[in-house]
Amino acid sequence: MRLLQKWILYIPYVLFSLFVLFPFFWGLRTSLAEQFDPRLIPSHFTLRHYQTLLSRPDFFLYLRNSLAIASASILITLVISALGGYALARLRFKGKSLGGLLLILPLLPPVAILVPLISYFQRLRLYNTLSAVIIANVVFSLPLTVWMMRNFILSNPVEIEESARIDGCSRCRMLFSIVLPMVGPGLIAVALFVFINSWNTYLFAFALTSSQSLRVIPQGILAFLGTWGTYWGGLCAAGILALIPPVALFLVFQKWFIAGVFGYQLK
Amino acid sequence: MPKRSYSNTAMVRSLRGSEPIAYAFLAPTLLLIAFFLISPMLSGLFMSFNKTSLSGLTRFVGLRNYQFLLSEERFLSNLQLSLLYVVCNLGISLPLAYVSASLLTRKMRGTVFFRSIFLLPWIVAPVVSSLLFRSMVDPAFGPLGMLLEKITGQQHVMLAEPFWAMATIIFHSIWRSLPFMTLFLAAGMAMIPREFYEAAKVDGAGPWKQFCTLTLPLTKIHLLIVLLTITLWTLQDAETVYALTEGGPGYSTEVMALRLFKESFINFDLNRGATLGILLLLVGLAFMISYARITAKEQD
Numbered sequence: 001m002r003l004l005q006k007w008i009l010y011i012p013y014v015l016f017s018l019f020v021l022f023p024f025f026w027g028l029r030t031s032l033a034e035q036f037d038p039r040l041i042p043s044h045f046t047l048r049h050y051q052t053l054l055s056r057p058d059f060f061l062y063l064r065n066s067l068a069i070a071s072a073s074i075l076i077t078l079v080i081s082a083l084g085g086y087a088l089a090r091l092r093f094k095g096k097s098l099g100g101l102l103l104i105l106p107l108l109p110p111v112a113i114l115v116p117l118i119s120y121f122q123r124l125r126l127y128n129t130l131s132a133v134i135i136a137n138v139v140f141s142l143p144l145t146v147w148m149m150r151n152f153i154l155s156n157p158v159e160i161e162e163s164a165r166i167d168g169c170s171r172c173r174m175l176f177s178i179v180l181p182m183v184g185p186g187l188i189a190v191a192l193f194v195f196i197n198s199w200n201t202y203l204f205a206f207a208l209t210s211s212q213s214l215r216v217i218p219q220g221i222l223a224f225l226g227t228w229g230t231y232w233g234g235l236c237a238a239g240i241l242a243l244i245p246p247v248a249l250f251l252v253f254q255k256w257f258i259a260g261v262f263g264y265q266l267k
Numbered sequence: 268m269p270k271r272s273y274s275n276t277a278m279v280r281s282l283r284g285s286e287p288i289a290y291a292f293l294a295p296t297l298l299l300i301a302f303f304l305i306s307p308m309l310s311g312l313f314m315s316f317n318k319t320s321l322s323g324l325t326r327f328v329g330l331r332n333y334q335f336l337l338s339e340e341r342f343l344s345n346l347q348l349s350l351l352y353v354v355c356n357l358g359i360s361l362p363l364a365y366v367s368a369s370l371l372t373r374k375m376r377g378t379v380f381f382r383s384i385f386l387l388p389w390i391v392a393p394v395v396s397s398l399l400f401r402s403m404v405d406p407a408f409g410p411l412g413m414l415l416e417k418i419t420g421q422q423h424v425m426l427a428e429p430f431w432a433m434a435t436i437i438f439h440s441i442w443r444s445l446p447f448m449t450l451f452l453a454a455g456m457a458m459i460p461r462e463f464y465e466a467a468k469v470d471g472a473g474p475w476k477q478f479c480t481l482t483l484p485l486t487k488i489h490l491l492i493v494l495l496t497i498t499l500w501t502l503q504d505a506e507t508v509y510a511l512t513e514g515g516p517g518y519s520t521e522v523m524a525l526r527l528f529k530e531s532f533i534n535f536d537l538n539r540g541a542t543l544g545i546l547l548l549l550v551g552l553a554f555m556i557s558y559a560r561i562t563a564k565e566q567d
Contacts, residue, residue, distance in 0.1 A: 012370040013381045020385055020446055023399040026410065030402055038408040084296035093289035105304060107495070109503035109551065111524050112544030115531045116310035117303065139303040146296050171288050200392035203506055207532045218394040222510060225398065232402040239395040250390045254383045262454060 024243075031236035049233035053241070061213065062220035069130055069205075069216060070198045073137035077145050077194045078187060080138070085149025085186075086175050090161065099150070105143035110136075114207040121208055132208040133216070137198045145190045148260045152186025153179060188253050189260030196246045217242050314541035332542040341518055342526070349523040349550065352437065353501045357494065360441045364448035364493070369482070371449065372456045385446040393443070397510035400439045401426065411435075429519035432512050436520055439507060444500065448493050455489030456482060484565075491562055498554045502547065523547050 031049050033042035053059055088099045117136065121127040126135070156179070164178050180187065202218035209215075215223065221238050228234055250257060318328045336342040371378070371385075388396065404425040406412045415431070416422050425431035459481065467477050483490070505528035508514065514521030514529065521529075524547060531540030 010377070012367065013377070016367055016371075016449075017381060017384050019442070020388055023396065023403060023442070024387070026403055027399040036408055038413070040410070080295045080299070083292040087289040087292035091286045091289035091292065093286055096289075105300065107499050107551070107555075108304065108308070109499070109524070109544070109547055111503050111505050111527055112311060112541075112547050113304060113307045115527070115537055115540040115544055116307040116314060118531070118537060119314075120303070120307065120310075135299075135303060139299050142296055142299060171286070171292075175292075196390060200394075201506070202392075202394055203528075206528075218392050221392075221394050221398060225401075225510070230405060230407075232405065232408075235398055236402060239398045243391050243395050246390050246392070247387060250386070251383060254386070258382075258386070262451070 027236040027239050030232050031240050033233065035231070035233050049237040050241075052234050053237045058212075058215075058223075059220065059238070062215050062217045065130065065205075065214060066199055066217040069133050069137065070195050072130075072134045073141070073198045074191045074194045076134070076138050077141050078190055080142065081145040081149045081190055082175065082180060082187070084142075084146040085151075085153055086179060088146065088150040089153035090158070090179075091171070099147075102143040102147050106140075110140050111203060114203065118207060128209050128211055128214065130209075130214060133204045133214075136204040136208060137194065137201075140204075141194050141197055144261075145193060148190055148193070149183070149186055152183045152189070152260065156182050185256035186260065189256045192249055192253050192257050193261060195249065199246050311541045311544050314538055315545050318538050332538055333546075336539070336542060336546065341521075344518060345521055345523045345526045346546075346550070348433070348519075348521065349502060351433070352440070352504075352522050353498055353554070355437045356440045356444065356501050357497060359437070360445045360448055360497075361493075363441075364445055364452055365478070365482070367445070367449045368452040368456055369478075371453045382450060385450060387446070388443045389447045393504075393507040394510045396443060397439065397507050400435060400442075401511060404431075404435050426512055427516050429516060432516065432520045436508055436511055439511060440501060440504070443507075444497050448497060451493050452486060452489055455486035459485045487562060487565070491558060494558050495555060498558075499551055502551050502554070523550070 029040070029042065032045045032047070034044070034046060037043070087093070088096065114136070118127065121132045121135075126132040160182075161174060161178060164174055169178070200218065202216060202222065205214065205216045205219055221235070221242060224235055224238055315332055316327060316329060317325050318332065319325045371381070400411075403409045403411045404415075406416070406422050406424045412423065412425060415425065423431055425435055463481055463485075464477060467481060472480065503524050504522070505524040508520060508522055508525045509528060512520045514525050523543060527540055527543035527547060530536045530543060
């Protein structure tokens with residue numbers, strides 16, 4: 001009886017999970033089923049839709065662009081947020097109390113800021129380049145990632161740094177050889193946050209580039225939607241492949257990611 | 268504790284002063300934010316008072332861009348749809364989020380496992396989840412499309428009918444934001460001591476009374492953050508609406524952010540886009556102020 005009671009407690013969890021997971025299940029099932037098979041569990045499975053998708057060279061072009069943008073954005077954001085986060089966590093300077101203003105910036109709508117950015121990038125001769133998309137990714141992530149790094153550094157004991165300081169260690173060396181190795185989870189949380197944002201967003205690429213050769217994966221999916229119409233098998237295959245990288249990385253590193261993203265608002 | 272003694276040395280105390288290197292460390296962040304975030308905001312305001320002709324000539328037109336939009340039927344519908352989008356999304360998902368959060372705050376095995384499942388909609392690209400929802404409302408074989416056919420007795424091409432198209436957009440948005448809201452509220456509710464509820468039970472308070480007198484007031488900060496975040500996400504959401512309906516049929520699902528998106532990035536009318544951006548910002552600000560006032564009023 002007690003065991004039964006214990007299991008009943010899990011019912012809301014299971015119901016909620018079904019609500020959350022059903023679209024994923026449906027996408028996976030559609031990507032593996034024969035076309036227009038209306039049964040929930042199809043009678044037999046096929047990999048044909050994936051073959052159709054992977055036989056298109058443009059899919060790999062989108063993949064390459066997305067990976068290039070994501071890795072450059074991650075690298076740049078990591079360095080800048082480590083520097084800024086360290087200053088906000090450990091250094092004394094005038095105006096430090098204004099640091100919290102960083103948390104207001106993510107509330108600004110990127111879709112509105114992109115409009116003047118188009119003419120900025122035109123003047124900088126960066127419009128229609130991957131660099132423009134990378135800069136947009138970095139800038140819109142920075143307010144949160146700097147704050148995330150600040151919190152991760154603050155949660156470390158300061159004593160080790162103080163003794164290194166007395167041994168004559170410079171601030172720069174201290175940051176890179178003592179502090180950063182201790183905040184590995186913070187670096188991973190920031191990297192994952194930037195990866196998910198840049199991998200998922202098509203707004204920046206849509207606004208700041210015009211060539212087909214610079215499209216990113218979400219734009220590619222929109223283009224497939226335009227040309228394939230209701231060929232759901234191929235479309236869902238593209239969707240499933242596109243969601244694997246962020247979901248896999250999230251599942252592996254979720255502990256640190258959640259601490260980084262949810263911690264920043266609670267501290 | 269030997270380490271403590273360090274912090275008492277004169278050496279460490281001298282570190283308490285201002286350190287110029289801090290500005291060097293913060294410079295990249297501040298420069299990028301100033302140049303690519305703050306300054307575009309001001310340029311946007313400036314652009315909204317100008318008009319650029321096809322020949323590339325820019326001239327000052329005062330409030331003409333605003334007058335045009337505010338007297339245009341299409342824009343008034345954009346505005347209404349944006350408000351409808353925010354109100355429906357929050358109105359449906361907020362009560363659900365409180366219910367699911369209160370179920371989830373029970374301490375039991377497996378919560379970490381479920382937590383990672385619940386966050387998945389938030390990790391997936393908006394365009395991918397839009398694609399999955401589009402396939403689910405397909406009239407020929409999508410489960411939601413067929414369910415609607417069973418209930419109403421006739422086939423609906425959901426994305427071609429204004430009501431069902433908007434309903435799909437809202438449902439999709441609830442699916443994306445509910446898990447995030449749930450986890451955030453659950454984090455707030457987990458901080459309320461259990462004894463409070465036990466005391467309330469002794470006083471004979473039912474679940475509803477407990478919610479009104481304990482849960483709601485004690486999660487006010489979390490509620491405020493959730494309201495703000497989800498409101499602003501929904502207001503500025505052009506990506507999912509474009510991927511789901513492109514604003515159609517007609518303009519019947521064209522929210523403000525999508526109008527801005529289309530005017531600026533497809534028609535390249537940057538002045539009108541900038542004007543829409545300022546109006547979008549003002550609507551967001553209006554929501555923020557009203558939330559702040561409601562919260563302040565309840566404090567009395």
